[in-house]
Amino acid sequence: MNAKAAKNLIIQNVFLCAAAIVITSCGTATFNKSGSNATIESLRSFELAFIDEFAVPGKRFNAAAFDAKVNEGNAKFQQAIANEKFTARRPVLVDLKSQFDADATHLRSKASRGKVTPALAAEMKKDVNKIYDHALGQQT
Amino acid sequence: MPSDNKRKRRKSSPKKSELDSALDQVGDESVAAAMKEFQDLLAQAKGDTAEQIRQNADELERRLVLLKNGEIDKEDFDFFVENQKRDLRVFIDSQPAQSQERAEKLTLKILEIAVTKVVPILIAMI
Numbered sequence: 001m002n003a004k005a006a007k008n009l010i011i012q013n014v015f016l017c018a019a020a021i022v023i024t025s026c027g028t029a030t031f032n033k034s035g036s037n038a039t040i041e042s043l044r045s046f047e048l049a050f051i052d053e054f055a056v057p058g059k060r061f062n063a064a065a066f067d068a069k070v071n072e073g074n075a076k077f078q079q080a081i082a083n084e085k086f087t088a089r090r091p092v093l094v095d096l097k098s099q100f101d102a103d104a105t106h107l108r109s110k111a112s113r114g115k116v117t118p119a120l121a122a123e124m125k126k127d128v129n130k131i132y133d134h135a136l137g138q139q140t
Numbered sequence: 141m142p143s144d145n146k147r148k149r150r151k152s153s154p155k156k157s158e159l160d161s162a163l164d165q166v167g168d169e170s171v172a173a174a175m176k177e178f179q180d181l182l183a184q185a186k187g188d189t190a191e192q193i194r195q196n197a198d199e200l201e202r203r204l205v206l207l208k209n210g211e212i213d214k215e216d217f218d219f220f221v222e223n224q225k226r227d228l229r230v231f232i233d234s235q236p237a238q239s240q241e242r243a244e245k246l247t248l249k250i251l252e253i254a255v256t257k258v259v260p261i262l263i264a265m266i
């Protein structure tokens with residue numbers, strides 16, 4: 001093998017290594033993003049189920065069950081925030097946690113006084129879906 | 141021809157919304173002026189090119205009608221307005237500097253007028 005052929009081989013190998021790094025890093029980013037999206041979808045399902053369970057007109061308010069569910073939600077959100085590898089995405093999860101806190105406070109106030117209406121439940125779920133759609137849309 | 145245009149506009153003008161019909165009943169002149177400003181801003185927002193501005197206007201109108209019909213109360217309405225504001229802040233901050241003022245006018249300002257001027261009128265009508 002002459003010097004020119006050896007040089008070409010080195011350049012080819014460097015190029016192949018660079019391409020492999022780019023491809024694997026893209027794959028990792030996609031994998032992480034889809035993992036993050038799955039976490040957000042899981043939080044959305046939890047919050048919608050929470051509203052379905054407690055925003056029921058005429059249902060007797062069970063404070064212990066309500067608090068247990070709120071604690072479960074808090075733990076889920078905190079774990080999701082702690083597990084998010086990209087710190088830039090954490091504020092999105094923090095915003096979603098703020099929405100959950102606000103929903104829980106309002107729902108407790110209304111359900112404990114028997115003042116839940118079908119329209120309240122429906123509008124709360126619309127807001128949850130909207131904020132989660134925006135969260136999935138704004139992720140970098 | 142101006143007269144033709146007028147006729148055309150009148151022909152194509154959409155049917156009044158439930159909210160417009162309620163707000164048009166306001167007799168007091170100073171209050172009626174505020175309602176007119178609100179209705180104009182809401183109409184502008186509903187026709188805006190930005191989806192989030194249109195969505196905010198539609199949500200606000202729907203919830204004002206729910207409030208007027210007694211399907212939600214003022215506590216619920218205020219709660220939903222706070223949700224809308226929280227969501228809008230991210231949207232407004234993401235707009236280019238020159239568009240932020242307009243976006244704010246067609247979102248946060250409308251919500252503010254709704255809470256301070258429109259809601260008391262609607263509650264008085266219940």
